[in-house]
Amino acid sequence: MRRRRTAAAAALAGTALFGLQSCAPTTDRSHADGPDALARLQRQTVTWHGCRTGPDDTIGKELDDAKAQCAEVTVPLDYSHPGGRTIKVAMSRLKATDPEHRRGTLLYNPGGPGVPATYLALMLKKAEPRVAARYDLIGMDPRFVGRSTPLNCKWPTSSIGSAGTDRRTFDRSVVLAKDLASRCADHRDVLPHASTRNTARDMDVIRAALGESELSYLGSSYGTYLGEVYLQLFPRRADRVVLDSALNPDLYGPDLTSTSGPAVTAVLEDWAAWAARHHDDYHLGATAAEVLATVDKLNRSTVRSPLNVGSHRVDSRMLPELLWNVNAGDSDELYAAYAADIRDLSDAARGIKVTPNERLEGVLTGLSAADTDGTFSVQTAIQCADRASSRDPETYYRSIQAHRVDEPLFGPLTRNITPCSFWPTAPAERATKVHNQVPALMVGATGDPAAVYPGQRVAHRALAGSRLVTLRGAFRHTVYAGLFAPRNQCIDDTVNRYLIDGKLPSTDTTCPLTSPTSEG
Numbered sequence: 001m002r003r004r005r006t007a008a009a010a011a012l013a014g015t016a017l018f019g020l021q022s023c024a025p026t027t028d029r030s031h032a033d034g035p036d037a038l039a040r041l042q043r044q045t046v047t048w049h050g051c052r053t054g055p056d057d058t059i060g061k062e063l064d065d066a067k068a069q070c071a072e073v074t075v076p077l078d079y080s081h082p083g084g085r086t087i088k089v090a091m092s093r094l095k096a097t098d099p100e101h102r103r104g105t106l107l108y109n110p111g112g113p114g115v116p117a118t119y120l121a122l123m124l125k126k127a128e129p130r131v132a133a134r135y136d137l138i139g140m141d142p143r144f145v146g147r148s149t150p151l152n153c154k155w156p157t158s159s160i161g162s163a164g165t166d167r168r169t170f171d172r173s174v175v176l177a178k179d180l181a182s183r184c185a186d187h188r189d190v191l192p193h194a195s196t197r198n199t200a201r202d203m204d205v206i207r208a209a210l211g212e213s214e215l216s217y218l219g220s221s222y223g224t225y226l227g228e229v230y231l232q233l234f235p236r237r238a239d240r241v242v243l244d245s246a247l248n249p250d251l252y253g254p255d256l257t258s259t260s261g262p263a264v265t266a267v268l269e270d271w272a273a274w275a276a277r278h279h280d281d282y283h284l285g286a287t288a289a290e291v292l293a294t295v296d297k298l299n300r301s302t303v304r305s306p307l308n309v310g311s312h313r314v315d316s317r318m319l320p321e322l323l324w325n326v327n328a329g330d331s332d333e334l335y336a337a338y339a340a341d342i343r344d345l346s347d348a349a350r351g352i353k354v355t356p357n358e359r360l361e362g363v364l365t366g367l368s369a370a371d372t373d374g375t376f377s378v379q380t381a382i383q384c385a386d387r388a389s390s391r392d393p394e395t396y397y398r399s400i401q402a403h404r405v406d407e408p409l410f411g412p413l414t415r416n417i418t419p420c421s422f423w424p425t426a427p428a429e430r431a432t433k434v435h436n437q438v439p440a441l442m443v444g445a446t447g448d449p450a451a452v453y454p455g456q457r458v459a460h461r462a463l464a465g466s467r468l469v470t471l472r473g474a475f476r477h478t479v480y481a482g483l484f485a486p487r488n489q490c491i492d493d494t495v496n497r498y499l500i501d502g503k504l505p506s507t508d509t510t511c512p513l514t515s516p517t518s519e520g
Contacts (some may be wrong), residue, residue, distance in 0.1 A: 037083030038076065038079070041076065041082065041086075042209060043208070044073060044074060046073060046210060048070065048093065050064050050070065051064050051069070051070040062119070062122065063118070063119060069093045069095075070090065070147075071090070071091060072148075073209050074087075075089050075202045078193050089140060089142070089143055089205075090140070090148045091141065092118040092122075093136055093137070093138055094132065094136065095136050096134055097129070098133035102134060102135070103134050103135065104136070104215075104239055105135060105138055105215060106216040107138040107216070107218075108120065108124050109217075109218075109219045109220075109226050110223055111478075112222045112379060114142070114145050114375050114376075115145070116139075116147065117140055118139040118140070118147060119139065120483075121139030124218070124481065127482055127483055128492070128496065130496055131499050135499070138206065138210075140202070140206065143193075143194065144190075144381065150378075151190060151194065151378045151381060152377060153180070153183045153187065153374065153377035153381075154377075155374075156371070157176070157370060157371060158366060158369055158371045158375070158376045159367060160177055160180070160419075161317035161321055161413070161416075162319070162320040162413040162416060163396070163400055163413070163416040164316045164317055165316055165412070169316060170397050170400065170412075170417075173317075173416055174393045178422045180380075182422070183377075184377060184381065184419075184424060191425045192426070194381040195382065195386050196226050196386050197233065197432055199226055200226060200229045200230040200233050201233065203215065203217075203230055213237075214239035215237055216241065217230065217240075218241075218242045219242070219243055220478045220483070222247065223244075224245060224247050225252045227241055227440075228246070228463065231434070231436055231438045232435070235436055238440075240499055241440040242440070242441045242442075242495055243440060243463075243466075244495075245445070245448055245450070245456070245478045246444060246455070246460070247455060247459065248452075248456075248458045251458075252386060253383055253387030254383045255418070257414045257450075258414050259414075259452055259454075263448065264410050264449040265407070265409065266449070266475065267326050267327055267475040268292070268295070268409075269292065271326050271339075272285075272288040272289075273288040273291075274332075275288075275335070275339050275342075276288045276291050278339065281339075282339040282340070283343070284343065284346070296409075298319070298346055299316075299319060299323075301349040302314060302319045302349075303316050307345065307349055309344065309348045309354050309356050309364060310361060310364070314348070314364070319345075320409060320412065321367060321413065324413065325363065326338050327450060327475075329477075329485040330474060330475040330476050331485075337359055340357050340359070340360070341359065341363075344356050380418065380420065383418070384419070384420040385427050387431045389420045391422070392421075393421065396415060400415045400416070434463065436462075436463065436465070437463075438463065439465045440466040441466065441495065441505070442456065442460055442463070442467065442468045443470075443479050443494065443495060444468070445479050446473060447473070447474055447476070448475075448477050456468070467508055468508045469505060469509050471490075471511050472510050472511070472513060473513045480495050481495075491511050
């Protein structure tokens with residue numbers, strides 16, 4: 001789950017976003033609202049077409065070149081009134097490359113929330129051609145995202161950031177959160193319907209419209225919560241379901257990241273040990289303690305005054321967001337990129353004129369930019385529609401203050417207030433209580449900084465028919481297929497055996513962090 005617009009989230013969203021359509025929710029007056037209204041939508045004809053929307057749509061061209069097809073399905077805005085207003089949900093399809101052995105349709109959601117998946121289905125095909133041989137791969141842009149009917153509150157910022165060091169800086173977060181929420185007030189007629197429950201229902205309309213009796217599913221990060229909800233709402237429609245880095249279904253909502261601070265700190269400590277071994281390259285400290293002291297000094301520098309990093313100013317609100325990007329993955333390559341970022345920031349803290357490296361420049365630009373594509377506002381809308389949060393700012397300030405000592409760096413970020421505290425609408429439904437025995441395969445890492453491992457265990461107990469395969473000693477978020485983190489052959493083989501051959505492990509098991517072919 002990507003509550004903050006981290007480097008990984010910004011890169012992911014930036015890679016996948018298409019130009020937003022200008023269509024708004026429409027009213028379907030051709031059919032009365034009644035028991036047959038949803039059935040008519042489930043029987044709708046899916047009209048496939050090319051994916052490219054114009055000469056500048058390079059991603060659409062790449063999908064067309066890969067022989068993908070694109071389409072839109074009509075779904076109810078409000079499933080309690082399926083004959084009323086409708087919206088469009090966009091999707092892509094990559095047909096099974098071995099049609100003689102095709103076994104069904106697999107829908108992929110990479111997380112977010114608020115991340116389009118029409119293009120990312122192509123990433124899955126490239127990463128796991130054996131799975132692509134046996135399944136039609138569907139990448140769905142969830143409602144209000146990407147090519148689907150959009151929701152854009154036109155926010156002037158792409159994040160709220162950290163609450164900073166004191167009451168004054170926290171109060172700035174409160175003012176910003178209240179302002180952002182107010183900018184969504186004009187959309188109050190659709191906001192309650194942005195929920196994960198409705199996205200799961202959209203998935204089932206797609207299943208039916210494609211003529212499938214069952215749907216296979218791969219979800220990672222937030223996509224695991226979407227999968228958990230689908231399993232609860234449609235247990236008899238699920239075929240083979242894989243949840244990569246599962247979120248705690250009892251906590252999912254605006255405040256889920258409040259549990260992430262210690263886990264991200266653990267990743268930072270692992271990286272610090274790596275950086276100490278590479279002191280000759282980055283000069284951040286010869287021991288892990290010295291490296292962490294460098295980071296602490298950097299943090300204290302921004303409290304005194306913002307850092308000048310190229311054309312950007314990095315203050316105590318922004319720095320924890322930059323440091324959060326240690327969760328990108330624990331490979332040598334990703335740790336080295338993070339070390340280069342810290343080197344540039346440390347130089348700036350020492351008064352050295354810095355031209356940020358290309359990656360850091362991209363992250364800083366993204367954090368400083370307006371939310372022009374609506375990614376941050378729709379992500380927030382989904383969370384606010386899923387679960388109510390406290391409307392008292394003091395709840396958040398007390399939580400931050402209570403953890404100033406044990407979470408000095410990340411606590412003010414992960415525990416900060418969100419626009420949901422001032423949201424113009426309440427959730428239309430209660431949060432989904434997940435508890436069933438539908439078979440599913442769960443995979444995840446013990447050191448996951450976003451889907452913390454205790455939360456994965458809660459999800460595993462809620463899905464009593466699941467098997468959990470744990471990658472021990474890894475500090476990464478998502479573990480399958482190398483899509484967003486380093487590959488592990490044991491994990492990949494286990495998932496592929498299940499998706500292709502239907503072999504669910506007989507018991508929970510573990511995978512070693514490394515093997516002769518485990519990292520790629």
